[in-house]
Amino acid sequence: MTDETSETTMEELDSVLRRAAEAAPLLASTAPAGRARMLRAVADALDGAADRLVPVAMAEAHYPETRCRSELGRTTFQLRLFADVLEDGGYLEVMVDPADPEWGTPRPDVRRLLVPLGPVVVFGASNFPFAFSTAGGDSASALAAGCPVVVKAHPGHPELARLTTDIVVEALAEAGAPEGVFALVSGFEAGRAAVLHPNTRAVGFTGSIPGGRALYDLAVSRPDPIPFYGELGSVNPVFVTRAAMAGRGARILEEYAASATLGSGQFCTKPGVVFLPEGAGTESLVADFEARAAAPLLNDRVADGFARGLDALAAHPATKVLVQGVRTEEGWTPSLLSTDLDSLLEHSEELLNECFGPATLVVSYPDERRLLEVGGVLHGQLTVTVHGEEDDPMAPALLALGASVAGRVIWNGWPTGVAVTHAMTHSGPYPATTASTHTSVGSTAIRRFLRPVTYQAVPEALLPAELRDANPLGVPRRVNGGTPSV
Amino acid sequence: MTDETSETTMEELDSVLRRAAEAAPLLASTAPAGRARMLRAVADALDGAADRLVPVAMAEAHYPETRCRSELGRTTFQLRLFADVLEDGGYLEVMVDPADPEWGTPRPDVRRLLVPLGPVVVFGASNFPFAFSTAGGDSASALAAGCPVVVKAHPGHPELARLTTDIVVEALAEAGAPEGVFALVSGFEAGRAAVLHPNTRAVGFTGSIPGGRALYDLAVSRPDPIPFYGELGSVNPVFVTRAAMAGRGARILEEYAASATLGSGQFCTKPGVVFLPEGAGTESLVADFEARAAAPLLNDRVADGFARGLDALAAHPATKVLVQGVRTEEGWTPSLLSTDLDSLLEHSEELLNECFGPATLVVSYPDERRLLEVGGVLHGQLTVTVHGEEDDPMAPALLALGASVAGRVIWNGWPTGVAVTHAMTHSGPYPATTASTHTSVGSTAIRRFLRPVTYQAVPEALLPAELRDANPLGVPRRVNGGTPSV
Structure with missing residues (x-):
């Protein structure tokens, strides 16, 4: 572990994002079941390290032990939920439209699935040192999508960020993840530079309106603007x-x-x-x-x-x-x-x-x-x-x-406590979030880090497995726009 | 029809967007089947007016008659495809997670569907006077989603834009659409002001990189940034x-x-x-x-x-x-x-x-x-x-x-000719588009104008019809994250 006050230099940041970009195609081409194993390995490792993690969280976030333990439980539950999502495969939104000469426009065989965006930079929240930070919802959904993650450590819990990162990196390596898929950077300038780095393909952020807006403005000012998923503020009437x-x-x-x-x-x-x-x-x-x-x-x-x-x-x-x-x-x-x-x-x-x-x-x-x-x-x-x-x-x-x-x-309930389920939405029009079309909690949070690609007239043998006629991975698919089935 | 050289004044623009905002909740609460009827009525009206529309398109865009007729056919096909999408209901991405005390986090009954964003401003393309302009793909998908549409007329075919708008507005009114759901504005300044108007909730754009980037920069500079779906440029290797x-x-x-x-x-x-x-x-x-x-x-x-x-x-x-x-x-x-x-x-x-x-x-x-x-x-x-x-x-x-x-x-094919099907993707990383996570062609283009809302512990009688246990509209739903079924 490095010195608590160390800030990531621009050279280190560049190296982290270079390795993330190199890891991206390797992680993307890992079968979903392989990524599911990685997420479960991370969850197991974090659960196994609870007695090391919880005291650090208590000291840095000033939360009582019960809160820290339950939040860690929520975090590992989340990782395992995304493993389930990967095994189901519905998140790929596979669609198959066979060639059809009777269709109203010329229609060759077209098949669609979602692919990962590439390296994602995650800004953790002060108030959720586990569930919305280093190995929290943004990181879990980005990794599940097949995107390498670079976490910007929250200055409120630097030691926990480092300890969590060490555990995550080790668990991912043991589960066979490519080197470079997970890294931590520290410091205000490193955070800004990470948003602007050419290799960064999306940003997840949880925090204040001014802080989030400043980073959003950077993301959209890039020569190539990237999606910025910020959860900012709400008064929850x-x-x-x-x-x-x-x-x-x-x-x-x-x-x-x-x-x-x-x-x-x-x-x-x-x-x-x-x-x-x-x-x-x-x-x-x-x-x-x-x-x-x-x-x-x-x-x-x-x-x-x-x-x-x-x-x-x-x-x-x-x-x-x-x-x-x-x-x-x-x-x-x-x-x-x-x-x-x-x-x-x-x-x-x-x-x-x-x-x-x-x-x-x-x-x-x-x-x-x-x-x-x-x-x-x-x-x-x-x-x-x-x-x-x-x-x-x-x-x-x-x-x-x-x-x-x-x-x-x-x-007839209360807004505190956000269930981590499939149907949950943690989003809303600005300034609640910068991207109301997506959620940061729940299994559909994975959709933020994916984009559609259509294969046109590609022969069976050259198609990704998810798109082949035989459907060897058993992925739910919509054929001709019908209701999905396996 | 107004004078060909007239530009929309700021007062007119404000009035158009005020009426669009007033129409938004009315259109959103129209049952999907009702919106399907509206889209089919527009398609029928445009087909019926082909002999009036095609000569105007030929004169303004300098395309031969066959091209204009086939593009109009593509346009009305598109409108009818979105009507089918509405009747299927899968586009709502309904999820139902019943309360579960055994779940890993506290889990009340949560049910999710997608709701329309609100008024959408559409900038038509020079090269597709029908299919990517006034009543083209962006307008069709936004209306289908339940969003009022304000079209910024392309200066390359102003007369066609006006004629098309007259036909669309009349057909929508006859099909029972609320007043104000469709309007046309003209002029460079009106276009900029429409992107910045507080009532605008999203923008669809097809055009050049410099033009699209300038409007994108406006959309993200707003006090409340809005999604900007721009299809800009590509060399298609x-x-x-x-x-x-x-x-x-x-x-x-x-x-x-x-x-x-x-x-x-x-x-x-x-x-x-x-x-x-x-x-x-x-x-x-x-x-x-x-x-x-x-x-x-x-x-x-x-x-x-x-x-x-x-x-x-x-x-x-x-x-x-x-x-x-x-x-x-x-x-x-x-x-x-x-x-x-x-x-x-x-x-x-x-x-x-x-x-x-x-x-x-x-x-x-x-x-x-x-x-x-x-x-x-x-x-x-x-x-x-x-x-x-x-x-x-x-x-x-x-x-x-x-x-x-x-x-x-x-x-082994060629990129020209984009089939309008379910599995099509017309998108790509910047600068191909400003939003590679979504497509502007194909039935999933509707997703751009929708955001998720989750109802937590809301009694059956107070739920939207799509979320009720009885599923009266027969919408495909994922229950407990399973494969969708009706």
Whole structure:
């Protein structure tokens, strides 16, 4: 392991990306089953190293042990899920259209599959040292796609990044991966240079809006622009209808406090703004927030950013501070602020800014039909949550509002906790992400690192195995546009 | 119809995009079968107006009648293909993951489908006044996705754009489409402003590298960047192995001349550079080019650009002019140039520039294994073609080279003529396109204008029909990540 303060030089970066480019065709031509074995080997190695990894994560991210262990479990689960995806083969989106003289345009035999883009640079998140960092979702989906990965270490957990990388590199090598398919670089300038490097074919990023936008701007300024998949920021609005509040208000407020303060509010899915009917009675909520213990934030940079954001919200003439969080030796206690619907609509740009950390804003509304006006001021969101009753007159319109601005619409639940499944979407219009057409969580995240290629009139023997008539790999295929089958 | 020289004012543009945004949720909530009816109504109306449309296209684009009629046929075929896609429903990529307490992460019921992005601005191509313009592939796929379309008229065929728009708008209205789902704007400044307008959610573009890059730069400079799907330029290399040349050289050269001069070379898929073994004997090719009649180019701008490009190629010390095309009253006769492999590798930036029009470059190679060096100097391509024999020692490597730089790899055929099918890919790494992860031709072109949304724990009655347990629309769905079924 290298010195903790070392930054990758431009020469080292160039060498890392040269080796990644050399490894790219080798990894791409590994059969999906081979890549599945590599991902499982990495998962096993990380699980086996839990007792070495977890203490480092605890020390660097200031999370309790249970959180670190469960996040590591999520990380290795993710790697194994992508191994399953590779074995299924549906992710290749294979289509076979045999030649057809009766077709409306001249139609030779055309067969399509998806191929990997090439080396991917991954910027890990501060708040998920395992699941969205070195061996996290972006890396797992890129490797699964067949793309070498270069991780830019997050400065908040450099030691964990190095230790994880050592384990990943060793496991990949033992599983037969080509040399150069996984590497770590460090330092602000190395990160910028990696985005601009000619060999880089795509970027995955999880972090703040300003940081993500700066790197996005670099990616699209290249002589050859590349896809930049950035998950940036979200306030994750929660709408609670009158009927829901009347029926189970106490439980909703209890769950709200738990979700908003989980992990010291350091989730991109934290419910940052919650709409409650006027007169809902927030005394229990206030008491709940006041009773919560202080907890540390990830690092000084996050703490400083949070303090600035909270100060701005608290100082805004349209808000009232219900519970003023304080900084203690143990960390921060959570803050609760309030405003009303008219003020929110008038000052939406200031009040709907993500405040990353333990603070949340309650918005009281007079007439629940007016909640729909919020759709006009919301930017893109990762999630929108609706608490309502099944026969709630507001439910259909609020769910539709959610689908129009967010990647995930939640009913009678809370946005924290993103299930890693096939049908999950962790995305949304800008600034929630820079690429709302794709997701960064769930098995379809692999699609971000693939592009279609069509083979026209290529003889059976020269086709990739996935496209041959005999379908030796048993890949699901759409023939003539029909429903996929093996 | 308005005055031919009229340009859309900023007030008109704003009004068009306001109406498009108002129409967006109405169009999005139309059942797919309803949108299928709209697309078929447009196709029928355009077919019915062929005798009005074709003469205008002939006059403005200087194409013969047969070409105009077949291109119109391709256009209405495309619209009907997307109607089929809507009725199939597979394009929604529906996934259903029921709640599962045994799953590796907490897993509530999550269900995913794709939803339309919102208003799409389409920049039509000069060389396809029907199939890649007003009612062409971008418009058809965006409307199919459920996105209102604002077309920026190409200055090369303004009257056809207006006539087509009138027919499309009337057919859509009669088929029950919401007002504002389709509109035409004109003028350079209106085009720029449309890319920057807050209501625009994506852009489709077909045209030159400089024009496309300028608009791409605008799209990504927005406060909220939007996807820009640009099909820009390609030289479409063709590799002819020694074995292929020995076996059927005369036919290959004959077909090459036909493909390179089709439509006066004004195809983005024109074979711009063809690699032949040294001593292949190009006398018949020269005779063929010399015998070809002059044909008009699309317009003066295209002709001027072509003249500049041809002059630069012809003046380059590394090239030899085998046939010098001339400008006559009827238009241009085709040009044929040559160079050798070493010169091409040395001067690739100048010699592999797309020269849009009737000119093509023959490259003679000494040792066919050296053809693989071309992979190192090729930028992204729409197509790569290989002429070889099934047991050709070079075939696997050349096909792999093709898949690494292009969206379509063609065996023993020619790149001109892009079949509109499900498995087609018309895409490729930059500068072939600005978005190699998607295609602009074929039924999967619809994916460009859709984004995923996941519904979490939403009750049956409040789910979109496509996600309900009963699957009333009969949409193919992946359950628990399995192979899709209805």
